Amino acid sequence: MSLRVRCTALLGLALLAAGPLPAQVPVPSPPALGSRGYILVDYLSGQVLAARNENERLPPASITKLMTAYVVFNALRAGQIKLSDQVPVSEKAWRTPGSRMFIEVNTRVGVEDLLQGMIVQSGNDASVALAEYVAGTESVFAELMNQHAQRLGMLNTHYQNATGLPAENHYTTAADIARLARAIVHDFPEYYRWYSQREFTYNGITQKNRNTLLWRDPSVDGMKTGMTDAAGYCLVSSAERDGMRLIAVVLGAKSASARADDSQALLNYGFRFFETRLMYPAGDAVAETRVWKGDPERTGLGVHEDVYVTIPRGSYAQVRAELDLPEQLVAPISPEQSIGRLRVNLADRTLAEAQLFALNEVDLGSFWQQARDSVLLWFE
Numbered sequence: 001m002s003l004r005v006r007c008t009a010l011l012g013l014a015l016l017a018a019g020p021l022p023a024q025v026p027v028p029s030p031p032a033l034g035s036r037g038y039i040l041v042d043y044l045s046g047q048v049l050a051a052r053n054e055n056e057r058l059p060p061a062s063i064t065k066l067m068t069a070y071v072v073f074n075a076l077r078a079g080q081i082k083l084s085d086q087v088p089v090s091e092k093a094w095r096t097p098g099s100r101m102f103i104e105v106n107t108r109v110g111v112e113d114l115l116q117g118m119i120v121q122s123g124n125d126a127s128v129a130l131a132e133y134v135a136g137t138e139s140v141f142a143e144l145m146n147q148h149a150q151r152l153g154m155l156n157t158h159y160q161n162a163t164g165l166p167a168e169n170h171y172t173t174a175a176d177i178a179r180l181a182r183a184i185v186h187d188f189p190e191y192y193r194w195y196s197q198r199e200f201t202y203n204g205i206t207q208k209n210r211n212t213l214l215w216r217d218p219s220v221d222g223m224k225t226g227m228t229d230a231a232g233y234c235l236v237s238s239a240e241r242d243g244m245r246l247i248a249v250v251l252g253a254k255s256a257s258a259r260a261d262d263s264q265a266l267l268n269y270g271f272r273f274f275e276t277r278l279m280y281p282a283g284d285a286v287a288e289t290r291v292w293k294g295d296p297e298r299t300g301l302g303v304h305e306d307v308y309v310t311i312p313r314g315s316y317a318q319v320r321a322e323l324d325l326p327e328q329l330v331a332p333i334s335p336e337q338s339i340g341r342l343r344v345n346l347a348d349r350t351l352a353e354a355q356l357f358a359l360n361e362v363d364l365g366s367f368w369q370q371a372r373d374s375v376l377l378w379f380e
Contacts, residue, residue: 027273027312031265036232036252039174040266042276043182043238043245045352047310049270054178057156057171058251061226062099062122063234064164064172066180067145068130069119072111073188074148075134083112085133092138093128098165101126102203113202115191120200121207122225124163131162138162149176152183166230174249181223181236181247195222195238212260213237217267223247227256235259239267246270273313279321279344279352280307283359286342287323291362292377293369294331300359301325301340309344309351320345323356328377333362 030040030050037053048054075081086108094105101123103109109117109129117126131141138161145159154176160167185192198215199208210225219239226234232252239246248266253259280286285300301323311319325340333339340356 031262031269033250033262033265034254034258035250035262037174038248038250038262038266039178040246040248040270041178041182042270042274042308042310043185043247044276044278044306045308045310046182047274047276047351049246049274049310050266051174054175054249055156055173057173059166059170059228059231060164060172060177060251061228061231061234062124062164063177063224063226063231063236063251064159064162064170065118065122065127065226066177066184066224066236067149067159068127068141068162069115069191070180070184070188071141071144071148072115072130072134073184073191076111076191077188081111081134083110083115085111087111087114087129087133089125089129090132093125093132096124096128096163096165098124098163100124101207102205103129104203116194116197116200117202119194119224120197120209121202122210124165127162149180152179154179164226164228164231166228174251177236177249177251178247181238181249184223185238185245185247192222195224196220210256211235211237212256213239213263216260217264219271220267225256225259233259235263237263237267239271241271244271244274244276274310275313275316276308276310277316277319278306278308279319280342280354282306285359286321286356289325289329291333291358292328292330293364293374294333294362295364295366295369296360296362297369299333299362301356302359303342303354304357305354307342307344307352307354309346311346311351315346318346319351325356330377331362331364333358335359335361 039054040050089103099122101117101121114126117123131138135141142159149157157172157176160170213220219241222238223236234251237248248263250259250262287301322343338355342354344352
């Protein structure tokens with residue numbers, strides 16, 4: 001991998017996940033699937049490896065419960081609720097139709113049990129009970145869901161309930177779901193383990209996880225199924241092989257077996273033909289530059305977040321990195337001050353961009369040093 005420096009005006013650019021990659025090493029087309037919409041993304045880089053109708057607004061069915069869980073996880077982290085809390089079961093929660101955990105009205109159920117009942121058993125009753133406990137009513141909870149969706153950049157998503165039962169103006173997209181799935185894995189690894197749980201028993205009733213890939217593929221460790229007449233059969237799956245994690249979202253398949261087959265085909269395609277590389281770890285020096293009038297006179301430049309790229313297998317030697325830096329960098333410099341950008345390219349395609357920061361504080365140097373550099377800058 002080579003590195004070249006180009007001096008330009010400063011631009012504030014965040015880490016970017018681009019679209020499908022140019023194939024420097026031959027990569028076949030993604031598998032032809034019968035699902036209405038789908039997307040395959042790399043977890044670490046956010047790179048899209050395959051997609052169709054990924055931005056079409058579709059009913060999500062019980063995939064909705066990914067956001068329900070995300071809101072509850074945030075409430076747990078904020079200390080608003082605890083896993084040991086005993087939640088009162090309302091008549092509304094008890095009467096909620098569809099898949100059930102079989103909680104009973106006017107009883108109390110622990111938050112931890114309700115989460116597993118929702119995640120593993122896809123219990124609509126558990127979803128409503130959690131929503132009411134966190135926000136008072138399901139409708140207010142739906143407002144929280146939409147606020148989190150906006151914060152995560154899920155701009156083509158709107159929730160009306162915590163269950164995914166059919167409702168007007170309740171929709172999302174495959175791309176937005178992938179964004180949410182990445183957030184769950186990243187933000188809440190301590191709770192993500194429940195998505196790999198194959199069965200859960202409550203009230204003497206054992207129900208199996210409907211994600212059949214948990215039995216078929218040992219690399220799959222989540223995440224969620226969904227099905228209604230309007231949505232068809234849906235599946236979000238997450239798998240990790242040799243340190244590379246992929247997330248596949250399949251919406252509107254014709255059967256439970258079709259959603260599993262389509263998801264498996266996407267995961268196999270991604271793992272077979274692509275690889276993910278850590279290009280620049282956060283805090284490591286990408287380059288070093290002169291700081292005029294500064295003490296010290298030089299500083300390392302790095303990124304605040306790890307920079308990953310996903311590329312066709314065998315094409316790493318063709319990856320190129322480019323730095324855009326100001327022509328002159330003058331002290332004082334703060335580690336929080338963006339002073340340039342890093343761009344990682346493959347052929348004519350930008351794979352990732354990230355802001356560059358000084359790795360250490362650079363104060364003004366001595367009076368003599370400032371005077372000397374002032375003179376030298378006239379000749380630069």
